[in-house]
Amino acid sequence: MSPPRLFSEAEVARHCTEDSCWVLLGTRVYDVTGFLSTHPGGEALILRRAARDVGPEMEGPPHRHSLNARRWMEQYYVGELERSSRGEEAQPLRERRKPEEKTQAAEKENTAEKQEEEEQEECSPFSLCSSVDLEKDLVDWGKPLAWQVGHLRERYDAWVHQPVDRPIRLFGNPFLEASTKTSWYWVPVVWLPIILYFSWQCYTTLAQETTRLALTSDLSIPVYKYSFPLLFAMGWFLWSFIEYCIHRFVFHMKPPAHNYYLITIHFLLHGQHHKSPFDGSRLVFPPGLASVVVGVFYLVLHKTLPDVLGQAVFVGGLCGYVVYDMIHYYLHYGSPKRGSYMYNLKAYHVKHHFKHQRAGFGITSTFWDHPFNTVIPHERF
Missing domain, CATH: 3.10.120.10 (Cytochrome b5-like heme/steroid binding domain)
Incomplete structure (x- = not known):
């Protein structure tokens, strides 16, 4: 040397x-x-x-x-x-x-x-720190990582939470690799027209004053257009809970050390983001992958609530998702004013990446961290 x-x-x-x-x-x-x-x-x-x-x-x-x-x-x-x-x-x-x-x-x-x-x-149960030599790492950075991480077995959990400032290549195939990268602006470009369309459709349908919510077989109440903002807000609030659950129970699951495939899936879903947290091309969800979650969300609401009511809640949740992805990108690359809400949220999220990987699962807010007791201890930046 x-x-x-x-x-x-x-x-x-x-x-x-x-x-x-x-x-x-x-x-x-x-x-x-x-x-x-x-x-x-x-x-x-x-x-x-x-x-x-x-x-x-x-x-x-x-x-x-x-x-x-x-x-x-x-x-x-x-x-x-x-x-x-x-x-x-x-x-x-x-x-x-x-x-x-x-x-x-x-x-x-x-x-x-x-x-x-x-x-x-x-x-600390929230800390996964251990030493790492970037030049003699557990993987070969000159080759795609997707097929390597599963072989780390019991060493994967500690390795993936040792962040590095270097680009990650997941796949050798150029098409597959390109499909994992998304510029931030594609999220509003793809989803905002859908949000606007459903919002207009829901509002105009409710404005006809023909929608009724059945409470029993003999009793129903009318639903007017003025209820649309409330339904929209309910959908947004519901998304905030889904956001927390996905981040905590899916993205931060600890895959079994012996299961090569679960480790690989975890790395593709979220592990690669913790390994390289400032990779700007992988900070938002590709619309193709997000459409699967959005589709399931829509179908569940469509089966649970009357048609237009389910759509109104759905569009609020979809708007919440778009705001979530935009805020997540901003927390990594934005420069909020010191002392502002976004500044404190950015500091909170950075501590999740660098110190408290088993806490701080809220992205757009810390609301759900409180009832589930996963709040990161306050530490002034």
């Missing part, structure tokens, strides 16, 4: 813009330019610390970064700081270090406390 590249403090100090942003962790130098737009706290937080030691921020406050987050950072390692290069030209870099930050760093040097925290994190 070749020795790491050495950089002077003056060289590091020149990389402090959004076009080239470097940070230090002790004497280790990291080029985090590509991570600026996806950092959960926003790119401004990193830019304010460009060319500086981010060790105090990694340890907290406001929060201590998880083992997965620290391992993620190692992907941007570019070399070491050459301490012998200190001179007058490096003075601006040293001047940028705030005295209070040095004090915080000193206060965090309690080795016993750090070790205890790491042990607690490793033993």
